[in-house]
Amino acid sequence: MDSETEAIVLSRINHADGDGLIRAADGMDTAYKQFWNARGRVAGVRVDLVNQWDSASGRTMLDYLETVDGALAQVGGQLSIMPEKLRAHGRLINTTRASLRDLIVQGYQDPLSVSGSDIDVLLQGFLDSERALTSDLWTYGALAPGGIPLPEPPPRPPGNWKTFLFGDGYPAGWYWLGADGKSPDPDDYGFGEDFDPGAFDPEHPRYGYDEWGNLVPAYQAAMPVPMHIQEASIGGGLLKLLGKAAKGAGVTSSGARAIAQNADDLAALVRGSYGWRPSHIDRHIREWYRLADDAPVQPWMRDEYLDLVVQAGIKQGKVFQWSLRGESGAQSTYSVLRYTNGRWLVSQYYANGARAGEFATAFEPTARQLARMLQQAAIR
Amino acid sequence: MGRDDGGGYNTPYIDVDVTSMRDAAEELAGTANRLVDHVDELMDKAALPLGTFAPDADVYRAYAFWWGRWSALLETAEPAIRGAATTTAKAADGFATVDASGHIDITLPGGG
Incomplete structure (x- = not known):
């Protein structure tokens, strides 16, 4: 393994949380049982309705319930396949981290007893597992309607x-x-x-x-x-997309600013955007810090929240295009996610229109909002 | 579909049991209600891997793709079952106005 790949894999192992994957897999197992139960109830109603509602409309309803049953079966199928794969990768992350830690300790105690190939074997195992999981996720994802x-x-x-x-x-x-x-x-x-x-x-x-x-x-x-x-x-990063959006819209305000790949520029862009006005953003800051609706927002909270938004923009992995619903209807945004201390933050920037390239909003999404964001990006 | 009328012919007819249909509608509505909670629980758990994978890794995009596509289908199940519950209940009400006894058995000449 070359040193560049080694550095990438080590950074991913440090970032990875095997227990998080195992908890997700356990949750999917539970959901699988719950959906199987729901499916059984729907199927039971179908069987009963054959005799209880025997007419053209009743038969249409039977066909409809069969479709619902099919959808539940398809989702259930995914929930029976993917948890095992996530759990296996989660366990491998945990064992790889433990083994690497042991090797490092052993290397301090007896440097000659640990070779580069010992570490490479572990890193390669992690990489192979991550690639296999990635391939499965693409394959099974493509099967969805x-x-x-x-x-x-x-x-x-x-x-x-x-x-x-x-x-x-x-x-x-x-x-x-x-x-x-x-x-x-x-x-x-x-x-x-x-x-x-x-x-x-x-x-x-x-x-x-x-x-x-x-x-x-x-x-x-x-x-x-x-x-x-x-x-x-x-490049396809958020900052380049923002610059492209601003230029495409012919915007000459803060959104059109040439943004370099650094946090200060993004912070200045966010601060200067309409979306950062206190009458809008303070509500989300209060939600983030669990404050009462009328509680004052402290300056340090605003600074810290800005830093979260900026870090999300700088360290983003995937830029989602997600509609933002406002008074003037839906508007397309470039959105990025940040997961920090067990909480999600989504930040959105206008993709087009008069404010193209500007910061639109940032808030803690619900799990359903998160899923809808993924849905918009994954279904045409 | 039709019932043998004893003479060897399948005659189109309507045969409904309104009370049982109402029970079926309640069962469907209860299933939809429980499904809302179950989907919420699953959404929370299914978001965890996104926090686990490195955001710049292909596996992050692949997971977002997989869950984005399948969660969409999952979210259609609850409103679909609830819609079926409402329709079944309304149909039962409609049939009940035809026959206050709760059971009708009408043979239509044109079928259905």
Whole structure:
């Protein structure tokens, strides 16, 4: 294992919480039993209704309940498969951490008794387990009903003066690769009227790269280029998206500020945004600190909350596009999650409109809100 | 669907038991109520892995994808069962107005 991979894996092992995965798996086991019970009750009603309500409308209801039963069975199927995989990975995290700790202690006591390969074996075991779990999650996730969205791709760079003037034959933003890792010939690919550049088409699968440089189906890829190229050039982080949104909207206020990848810039952006006005944000700060509705917000609370928002923006892993419902209707936002001391914080930034690129709001979401955020990102 | 009328013909008919239908509606409503609590419990637990995985890891995105897609289907179950409960109760009420005895057995010429 090379030193760069070693550093990544060690950082992930330090971040990982095996017990958290095991608790999640236990919760899913319980839910599986509860849903099985609900399914049994629905099935029981169906059997009874065959004789109790024998008419066209009754038969329609039977068909409907059969559909409900099918949905519960499908979810139950996932809840019978995934907990074991999460639990196995959780246990491996715990044993890997314990073994690494033992090796480090042993290395202090007897340096010659521990070799780099001893540590590599443990790190490789963790990495293999994480990759296997990742692959299973993609595979089983794709089986759920509903279309699969693709991440918003960056614009294609112009190839030469002809493509600059006349285009390259691809729809705007279409950037994904063929199974051979090369851009497919647009003449060989039918972009019909129903072509949707934001959706993954299983009949004509496109590809991109995962974090380890493997060619994978496009919906599993963060971007259509390998990670090291993303970091060096195109990038998909929140700050670049905010800059792109602000420029796209022609905004000249704080949102259009060139944002460097640092916390001070993001803090200044948040502070200068309409969403940070006390009449709006103080309510969320009070909720975060469990204050009464009329309790004053202390300056240190505002500073600490700002820091949480900024850290979420800087250390975000995935940027979700999530609608924000306001007085003027729903508006698309770039949203990031932060999990800290057992609590979630979601921060949202306007993706378009007059305030594009500006901070919109930040609050502690309920588990259902969290799930809906994931749903918007995972279903087309 | 139809019942043999004894002469070898399947005659379209309506046969309902209003009292039992109301029981069925109550059973469905109770199931939907319990499901709300169970889904809430599961949502809390299912969010835990997102806090466990490194936010910049593929496994984080993969978990968000898996749970995002399956939780959507899960969330349709409770309103669907509740809708079935309401419809069944309304149908029972409708049939009850036709026959105050709570049981009707009508053969329609055109079926259904």
